[in-house]
Amino acid sequence: MPANTLQARIGPVDQVVERLENASPLDPVVKAVRRIVNSALKPQKVRDALHGVWFGHPLHPVLTDIPIGVWSAAAILDLVPGTGPAVATLIGTGCASAVPTAVTGWADWSQLHPQHQRVGLVHAAANGTALALYSASLVSRARGRKLTGKALSYAGLSAMIVGGYLGGHLTFRQGAGANHTADVIDLFPGGWQSLGYLDDLPDGRPTKLTIGGVDLLVVRRGQHVDVLANHCSHLSGPLSDGSFSVDEGQGCIICPWHGSTFRLADGAVIHGPATSPQLVFETRIDAGEVEIRLPG
Secondary structure (H helix, E strand, C coil), X not given: CCHHHHHHHHCHHHHHHHHHHCCHHHHHHHHHXXXXXXXXXXXXXXXXXXXXXXXXXXXXXXXXXXXHHHHHHHHHHCCCCCCHHXXXXXXXXXXXXXXXXXXXXXXXXXCCCHHHHHHHHXXXXXXXXXXXXXXXXXXXXXXXXXHHHHHHHHHHHHHHHHHHHHHHHHHHHCCCCCCXXXXXXXXXXCCCEEEEEHHHCCECCCEEEEEXXXXXXXXXXXXXXXXXXXXXXXXXXXXXXXXXXXXCCEEEEECCXXXXXXXXXXXXXXXXXXXXXXXXXXXXXXXXXXXEECCC
């Protein structure tokens, strides 16, 4: 299909965002900002908390509902006479909630691919602009400049919409924050499937095997075999290229791309940026042959 025909089909807005994804001139800025974020959020426990490992879900999207909700409500109330105090309260709530929202966003952003990070940088800039405009709106309202305050808040609303669109693009088009193993249950064949003979599996070394087109991480330790979906739930990193570790006496696998750590026994997330657990298969050994099936 000719390039100009494809661009016509995806629409002008998508064309702009696709150019943004491939805007390599942004990379020096991305690199500098990432260095600052990684330095500020260095302790792993802090990172895990901001990613939402404890929550079992990325924390940033949940927090975005607060500023988006209250700032949108403020825009409506600004059209109603006599609602000035309520509008100021809503805007102030949005400004306060935007800070932890931004911090969790930066934590997630620092552990993404370059195309994600280019879009994410502009997403953050748009949201930062919205915060600055809403803050200026509060100051203007406090000084009795109501019309200026309203104009600034509607400008902030516009910036928020741009930021929200780019955030949606990151999530729904680029897959940032999504569980990248969710389709394994639908793709893997039903019933018990042969993985081969135990003696043929490397001992103590992560290995990739494939059944029915589904890549599997296989870790044999003596007579015990753990089998997980091989693509990391964070961004599909190949866990079979990762490293084995022990955390609190439990065997774990560390993703080679962004360091997400999963417990082999049950796929639980030990360290982020992943928040979705890794799919673990049931295993059995019959006459030296290892068989696996989907859980449940």
